[in-house]
Amino acid sequence: MTSETSHIVLETRELEIGYRKKKELISIAKNIDLSIAEGELVAVIGENGSGKSTLLKTLSGIIESIKGQYFINSKDISKSEPSELAKEISLVLTEQSVSRNLTVAELVALGRQPYTNWIGRLTQKDLSAIMKAMQQVGLEDIRHKKCYELSDGQFQKVLIARALAQDTPLIILDEPTTHLDLYHKAYVLNLLKQISRNTGKAILFATHEINLALQLCDKLAILKDGKVQFGTPKELISQEAFHSLFPESLIYFDKTSSSFKVK
């Protein structure tokens, strides 16, 4: 299925992102037009400081956009309150301060917060969503372990399970493979691909793992010089979008293998 024929989950229209410095708005990128369908896995790539995190924070409602609109399932959420957004988007921030003193199951249960009452009492529906999320990423056997006992790779799976328990049409992750070895980087990105395929959720993540993203993602958004180029790996390769991504004195994009290589 392609986004031309399937249901669009996230759409941005002429979005401009940036940050506020005192009273001034500093623009990082503009005219961002993304369109992500259900079941699609999409990576945001670009060199350090290109604006990947700012884009993800804007879409998650943490910071305001400068201009433009964005929609989830055709609903304009550009001005939505965080409590409403929590039912539309789940956000996974690797560096987020989460208490590692919780057990795996307790941390995954936090994903149900948008649905629980003010005491946080879990209903049968919440409990089955938590169990299902742990099964989807293979955490059932370690659900009683404390998070401080886990490896970085296992902990990343817990954060992904929490996002699944939140049960939103869109999951956003900022650099989900940081601190992981090559095997676990591939494992986590492949897990995200399986989740997008099996659940129909749209998944958008920022990464520096361009070679893996090229192999696994349906589409990529390339941030460069305040602009975003968006398309399938094949489209972007034919547009030579990767050629000028980094200074070519050290690494270059090899079209034959569709990967970056050291000179």
Ligand SMILES: Nc1ncnc2c1ncn2[C@@H]1O[C@H](COP(=O)(O)OP(=O)(O)OP(=O)(O)O)[C@@H](O)[C@H]1O
């Ligand atoms: N609140 C802020 N105050 C000052 N500068 C900011 C602020 N937010 C973002 N920036 C600047 O905007 C640019 C984009 O930052 P951002 O964190 O989005 O980049 P990134 O692509 O995620 O980088 P990295 O790959 O290093 O994580 C950087 O130059 C950053 O210093």
